Amino acid sequence: MLQAPPAIVGQREDEIDTPALLLDLDAFEYNLDRMTQLLAGTGVRLRPHAKAHKSPAVAHQQMARGAVGQCVQKVAEAEAMVWGGIRNVLVSNEVVGATKVARFAALSKEADVAICADSEEHVSAIEAAAADASLRLRVLVEIDAGGARCGIESGERAALLARRIAQSAHLTFGGLQAYHGSAQHLRLPAERAAAIEIGATAVRRTLDALARFDLPCSVVTGGGTGTFEYEIASGVYTEIQAGSYCLMDADYARNLDTNGKPVSTFRQALFVLSTVMSAARTGVAVLDAGHKAVTIDSGLPLVWDRPELTYVDASDEHGTLSYSAGARVPYLGEKVRLVPGHCDPTVDRYDWYVGVRRGRVESLWPIAARGAMR
Amino acid sequence: MLQAPPAIVGQREDEIDTPALLLDLDAFEYNLDRMTQLLAGTGVRLRPHAKAHKSPAVAHQQMARGAVGQCVQKVAEAEAMVWGGIRNVLVSNEVVGATKVARFAALSKEADVAICADSEEHVSAIEAAAADASLRLRVLVEIDAGGARCGIESGERAALLARRIAQSAHLTFGGLQAYHGSAQHLRLPAERAAAIEIGATAVRRTLDALARFDLPCSVVTGGGTGTFEYEIASGVYTEIQAGSYCLMDADYARNLDTNGKPVSTFRQALFVLSTVMSAARTGVAVLDAGHKAVTIDSGLPLVWDRPELTYVDASDEHGTLSYSAGARVPYLGEKVRLVPGHCDPTVDRYDWYVGVRRGRVESLWPIAARGAMR
Numbered sequence: 001m002l003q004a005p006p007a008i009v010g011q012r013e014d015e016i017d018t019p020a021l022l023l024d025l026d027a028f029e030y031n032l033d034r035m036t037q038l039l040a041g042t043g044v045r046l047r048p049h050a051k052a053h054k055s056p057a058v059a060h061q062q063m064a065r066g067a068v069g070q071c072v073q074k075v076a077e078a079e080a081m082v083w084g085g086i087r088n089v090l091v092s093n094e095v096v097g098a099t100k101v102a103r104f105a106a107l108s109k110e111a112d113v114a115i116c117a118d119s120e121e122h123v124s125a126i127e128a129a130a131a132d133a134s135l136r137l138r139v140l141v142e143i144d145a146g147g148a149r150c151g152i153e154s155g156e157r158a159a160l161l162a163r164r165i166a167q168s169a170h171l172t173f174g175g176l177q178a179y180h181g182s183a184q185h186l187r188l189p190a191e192r193a194a195a196i197e198i199g200a201t202a203v204r205r206t207l208d209a210l211a212r213f214d215l216p217c218s219v220v221t222g223g224g225t226g227t228f229e230y231e232i233a234s235g236v237y238t239e240i241q242a243g244s245y246c247l248m249d250a251d252y253a254r255n256l257d258t259n260g261k262p263v264s265t266f267r268q269a270l271f272v273l274s275t276v277m278s279a280a281r282t283g284v285a286v287l288d289a290g291h292k293a294v295t296i297d298s299g300l301p302l303v304w305d306r307p308e309l310t311y312v313d314a315s316d317e318h319g320t321l322s323y324s325a326g327a328r329v330p331y332l333g334e335k336v337r338l339v340p341g342h343c344d345p346t347v348d349r350y351d352w353y354v355g356v357r358r359g360r361v362e363s364l365w366p367i368a369a370r371g372a373m374r
Numbered sequence: 375m376l377q378a379p380p381a382i383v384g385q386r387e388d389e390i391d392t393p394a395l396l397l398d399l400d401a402f403e404y405n406l407d408r409m410t411q412l413l414a415g416t417g418v419r420l421r422p423h424a425k426a427h428k429s430p431a432v433a434h435q436q437m438a439r440g441a442v443g444q445c446v447q448k449v450a451e452a453e454a455m456v457w458g459g460i461r462n463v464l465v466s467n468e469v470v471g472a473t474k475v476a477r478f479a480a481l482s483k484e485a486d487v488a489i490c491a492d493s494e495e496h497v498s499a500i501e502a503a504a505a506d507a508s509l510r511l512r513v514l515v516e517i518d519a520g521g522a523r524c525g526i527e528s529g530e531r532a533a534l535l536a537r538r539i540a541q542s543a544h545l546t547f548g549g550l551q552a553y554h555g556s557a558q559h560l561r562l563p564a565e566r567a568a569a570i571e572i573g574a575t576a577v578r579r580t581l582d583a584l585a586r587f588d589l590p591c592s593v594v595t596g597g598g599t600g601t602f603e604y605e606i607a608s609g610v611y612t613e614i615q616a617g618s619y620c621l622m623d624a625d626y627a628r629n630l631d632t633n634g635k636p637v638s639t640f641r642q643a644l645f646v647l648s649t650v651m652s653a654a655r656t657g658v659a660v661l662d663a664g665h666k667a668v669t670i671d672s673g674l675p676l677v678w679d680r681p682e683l684t685y686v687d688a689s690d691e692h693g694t695l696s697y698s699a700g701a702r703v704p705y706l707g708e709k710v711r712l713v714p715g716h717c718d719p720t721v722d723r724y725d726w727y728v729g730v731r732r733g734r735v736e737s738l739w740p741i742a743a744r745g746a747m748r
Contacts, residue, residue, distance in 0.1 A: 001725060002376045003450065003745045017473050017748050051690060073691040076377065093691070096651045096662070096707050099391050118654045121706050149692055150652040150660050181689060277470045278524040280492045286524050288470070291671045292719050293747050297688070314671070315555060316425060316718050317447040317467070317747070318523055332495050333470050344690050345666050348723075351375060351745060370745075371377045371725060373667050373691070374391050 005352045011361045014335050018275040019293035021350040022337065023247075023365070025357040027269035029061075031246045034266060036065045039240075044232050047071050047090060047221060049243030050369065052344045055353065056084025057365035058246065069112070071221070071241050075100045076372035082111040084368055090221065091115040092177055092241060094122055094142065094150055100374065101129040105137060114138040114174045118152040123164050123171070130170030138174040139165045143206055145178040145199030145222060154178075154202035159209035166215055175219025178203050179241060184226030185251055185298075189258050196227050200234035207236065225266070226255055249343040251298040271304060271337040272346065273354075274319065276330045285330040287311070287319035289338060293349060294319070298342035311338065379726045385735045388709050392649040393667035395724040396711065397621075397739070399731040401643035403435075405620045408640060410439045413614075418606050421445050421464060421595060423617030424743065426718045429727065430458025431739035432620065443486070445595070445615050449477050450746035456485040458742055464595065465489040466551055466615060468496055468516065468524055474748065475503040479511060488512040488548045492526040497538050497545070504544030512548040513539045517580055519552040519573030519596060528552075528576035533583035540589055549593025552577050553615060558600030559625055559672075563632050570601045574608035581610065599640070600629055623717040625672040645678060645711040646720065647728075648693065650704045659704040661685070661693035663712060667723060668693070672716035685712065 006020040016022075039046055045068040050059055059070050059081060069088030072078045078089045093116055095101055104126075107113050117123045117139050130137040143158045144151035152158050158176070166173040183195035203220055210217050223231035223240035225248075231237040244252055247270035255263045274289035291314040294301045301319070303309040308327035313320040319338070321330060330336065340346035351370055355363030380394040390396070413420055419442040424433055433444050433455060443462030446452045452463045467490055469475055478500075481487050491497045491513050504511040517532045518525035526532050532550070540547040557569035577594055584591050597605035597614035599622075605611040618626060621644035629637045648663035665688040668675045675693070677683040682701035687694040693712070695704060704710065714720035725744050729737030 001454075001740060001742050001744050003748070006748060017471065019747050080375075094652045096649050097391065118652055119706065144654065148655065148658070149689070149694060150654060152654050275470050278468045278492055280518065280524060280526050281522065284522070289747075291669075292722050295665075295669070296671055297665045297669075315523070320523060332493065348666050349745065349747075366375060368375050370375050371723065373393050373663075373723075374377070374380060 003351045005364045007354045007361045007364065009361050009364060013356050013359050013361070016273055016354055016361065018273050018335065019289040020273045020354050021347065021352065022271040022273050023353045023355045024269045024271065025355045025362055027267040028246055031248070031266045031269055032061055032065050035242065035245055042232050044237055045239045047239045047241050048246070049092070049241045050077055050081055052243030052247060052347065054347050054367045054369040054372070055365055056081055056086055056368055059084070059086050062246070068239065074372055074374060075103050076374045077369045078104065078107055078113060080369035080372055082107050082113070086111070088112045090140070092179065092221070094118055096122070098125070101125050105129045105133045105135055108135055108137055114140055116140045116142040116177045117161065117165070118142045118150055120161065120164060123161065123168060127168040127171055136170050136172060138172045140174040140177045140219065140221070141165065142177040143202055145180040145202050146195055147180045147182055149181065155205040156209045158206045159213050159215065162210055162215050163213050173215060175217050175221065176203060176206060177221055179222040179224065180227065181224070184224040185255065187254060187256050189256065192227050193230050196230035196234065200236050203236045225252060244343050247343040247347070250302045250339045250341045268304070268339055270340060270343050270347070272301065272340055274336050274338055276332055276334045276336065279330065279332050283322060285321040285323070287321055287336060288317070289319050290315045290317045292316050294338055294340050295342055295345040295349065297345060301338040301340050304337035304339050306336065309336070377725045379738045381728045381735045381738065383735050383738060387647070387730050387733050387735070390647055390728055390735065392647050392709065393663040394647045394728050395721065395726065396645040396647050397727045397729045398643045398645065399729045399736055401641040402620055405622070405640045405643055406435055406439050409616065409619055416606050418611055419613045421613045421615050422620070423466070423615045424451055424455055426617030426621060426721065428721050428741045428743040428746070429739055430455055430460055430742055433458070433460050436620070442613065448746055448748060449474050450748045451743045452478065452481055452487060454743035454746055456481050456487070460485070462486045464514070466553065466595070468492055470496070472499070475499050479503040479507045479509055482509055482511055488514055490514045490516040490551045491535065491539070492516045492524055494535065494538060497535065497542060501542040501545055510544050510546060512546045514548040514551045514593065514595070515539070516551040517576055519554040519576050520569055521554045521556055523555065529579040530583045532580045533587050533589065536584055536589050537587050547589060549591050549595065550577060550580060551595055553596040553598065554601065555598070558598040559629065561628060561630050563630065566601050567604050570604035570608065574610050577610045599626060618717050621717040621721070624676045624713045624715045642713055644714060644717050644721070646675065646714060648710050648712055650706055650708045650710065653704060653706050657696060659695040659697065661695060661710060662691070663693050664689045664691045666690050668712055668714050669716055669719040669723065671719060675712040675714050678711035678713050680710065683710070
C-alpha cells in the first residue's frame with residue numbers, strides 16, 4: 001500500500017527518515033543535460049525508458065529537454081505516464097491477455113501510444129481489441145537484436161509480420177523495436193560495440209526485407225544507457241531508449257571505457273539513504289536498509305563517499321557494514337548514502353523520490369508507476 | 375503507488391491478470407492449523423512474524439487460531455498491524471531516530487506494543503520518547519543468538535542493559551529477543567539444531583545473569599520457520615516468531631529433514647501467477663514475471679506442477695523458461711504458477727493477495743504493510 005513520504009521539503013538531508021530514495025538533483029539535471037548534448041546533431045531522438053524512473057515527474061523533466069516520448073514495459077506503466085500527462089508512450093514489449101490489450105486500446109484515446117508484437121497471435125489480439133473499440137492502433141515489430149529473449153527473427157520473417165500489421169484493418173505498422181538488454185552491462189566497450197553491431201545487422205536485414213515489401217519504416221527504436229552511443233553510430237536507429245542514464249547505479253559504474261576506466265558519462269544521482277541502527281559488535285555496523293530497500297539482483301550496494309566502509313551482507317531488513325581498523329567508526333544513528341546495485345528494481349520499491357540539493361530536501365516526487373507490473 | 379487488484383472475486387484462476395500474488399487458501403489454512411497442532415501442549419506461544427505476510431488480514435487468521443500477537447521489523451509495519459486491528463505487536467528489532475521512536479510511542483496508546491534495544495543509547499532514546507509523551511513503554515533486550523548481526527553480547531552485559539531498562543522511569547523490561555536468522559536455511563537438521571543450541575545457551579547465560587540481578591524475565595522470543603522446533607525443544611523460549619510457515623517458498627523447500635528429504639511440515643501456499651508473453655524461439659518461452667515480480671535474492675523461482683519447465687533467467691520484467699525436447703510446449707497466453715525463491719521480499723512487491731481455492735478467486739486481501747520499511 002502507499003507509504004507516507006519520508007521527508008518534508010526544506011528539511012536537512014540528515015533529518016530524512018530512512019530508508020529513503022534520494023535523487024541528487026544537481027547530478028540528475030547534469031545527466032539530463034548531458035544526454036541532450038550527446039544527442040544534439042545526431043538526428044537520433046531520445047525516448048527514455050520509464051521502467052527505470054517510474055515517475056511522470058521525471059518524465060516531464062526529460063520531455064522539457066527534448067525527449068520525443070517515453071517507453072515502458074507494462075500497460076500499467078503506460079497508464080501511469082499517460083494519466084500523469086505524458087502524451088507519447090511506447091510499450092516496448094509484447095502484451096498478452098484480453099484485459100491488458102483492452103486497457104492499452106483505451107489509452108490510445110488519451111495519448112499517442114504504440115505497442116510491440118513478435119508473433120501473428122499478438123497482432124491478431126491487438127487487431128481484435130482495436131476492432132472492438134473502433135480504434136486504429138500502432139504496432140511495432142519487435143525483432144531479436146541478439147538478446148535471445150523476446151523478438152521475432154530479423155529479416156523476412158519480421159517483415160512478413162510487419163506486412164500482416166499493415167494489412168490489418170485497424171492497425172498501423174509503427175516501425176521496429178530492437179533492444180539488446182544483456183549488452184548493456186558487457187564490461188568492455190569492444191564487447192558492447194560487437195553486441196550492438198549484431199543488433200544493427202538484424203535491423204538492416206529487416207529494413208531490406210521491408211523495402212522489398214514496399215513497407216516504409218520510419219522508426220527504429222532501442223538502445224540503453226550502456227550502449228546508446230553504438231546504436232547511434234550504427235546509423236539505423238532513429239530513437240534510443242536509455243533509462244538508467246538519469247539515475248545510474250553501481251552496476252553501470254562497472255562498465256569500462258576505452259581507457260580501461262569506469263565510464264564517466266553520467267553522474268550517480270540515485271541513492272538509498274540509510275541509518276546505522278545497531279553497532280553492538282566491534283568492526284560491524286548494521287544499517288536499516290536490507291534487500292527489501294535496495295535490491296541485490298545486480299550485486300550489493302556500494303557506500304557513497306566513505307571508502308573505509310563496505311556493505312558486505314544484505315538480509316531482508318538489515319545491511320551489514322564492515323569497516324577497517326583505524327576507520328572512523330560508524331555511530332548509532334549515522335546516516336549513510338548507498339549506491340544501489342541496480343537502479344530500476346530499487347526505484348520500484350519506493351513511493352517517493354526525495355529530491356535533495358546542497359543538503360536540503362527540495363522536492364517530493366511520487367513514483368506513480370511503483371509496482372505497476374501488469 | 376497503490377495498484378488496482380488483479381482479479382475479481384468469483385473469477386477463475388486462469389482469468390486473473392498477471393503477474394499476481396496467489397494465496398492457495400487450502401494450503402494456507404492447512405499451514406495455520408498445522409502450526410497450532412505443533413505448538414499444542416508445548417506451553418510455547420506463537421507470535422508470527424508479519425515481515426513475511428505484511429497483512430492484517432493474514433494476522434487475524436493467525437490470531438483466531440491462538441497466536442498471542444504479531445512481530446514486525448519496522449515501526450511502519452507495526453502501524454499497519456495496529457491500524458488493522460492487531461492489539462499486540464512486538465517490534466523485534468532496534469529502532470533509531472527520534473521520529474520513529476515517537477511513532478512507536480504513539481502506537482502504545484492504541485495497542486500493547488513492545489520494542490527491542492541492544493545498547494544504552496537505544497534505551498535512552500526510548501526513555502526520552504516515553505517521558506516526552508508521559509507513557510510507559512515496554513522494551514526487550516535483544517541478545518546476539520549466534521547470528522552476529524544485531525543484539526548485545528549475552529550474559530552479564532545483556533543483564534546490565536535489562537537492569538538499565540528496569541531502572542528507567544518510563545520503561546518496563548519486557549524480556550529477551552533472541553533470533554538467529556541465518557540458522558533458518560542451514561540445510562541439515564543437525565546444523566540447524568546446533569545453531570539454535572548456541573542461541574539457547576546465550577539465552578540461558580542471560581537468564582542466569584538476570585536472576586543474579588533479581589530481574590524477572592517472563593518472555594524469551596525468537597525462532598523461525600526453519601528452526602522453531604529446536605527453540606521449543608530448548609525449553610527456554612516462551613514464544614516463537616515463525617512467519618514464512620503460512621506461505622513457504624523454494625528456499626525453505628531446500629531444507630532437509632532427518633531422512634535427507636525436503637522438510638514437509640508445511641505446504642506451498644504462495645505463488646506468483648505469470649503468463650507466457652512471448653514464444654518466438656524454439657525451446658524458450660518468456661514469462662511476464664521477472665525479478666521485479668518475484669525476487670531472486672534466495673535463488674530463482676521454481677515452476678509449480680510442471681517438472682518439464684525450468685525458470686532459467688530473470689531480468690527486470692521477463693522470466694525465461696526453458697523446456698526439454700518432448701515437453702508440452704508452453705503456449706502464448708498460458709498461465710504458469712511460480713514458487714518464489716523467497717516469500718518475504720516477494721510479498722513486499724504486491725498490494726494484494728489473490729486468495730484462490732479450487733480454481734476460483736475467493737478473496738482479495740490488501741497487503742497493508744507493502745513497502746513499510748521505515
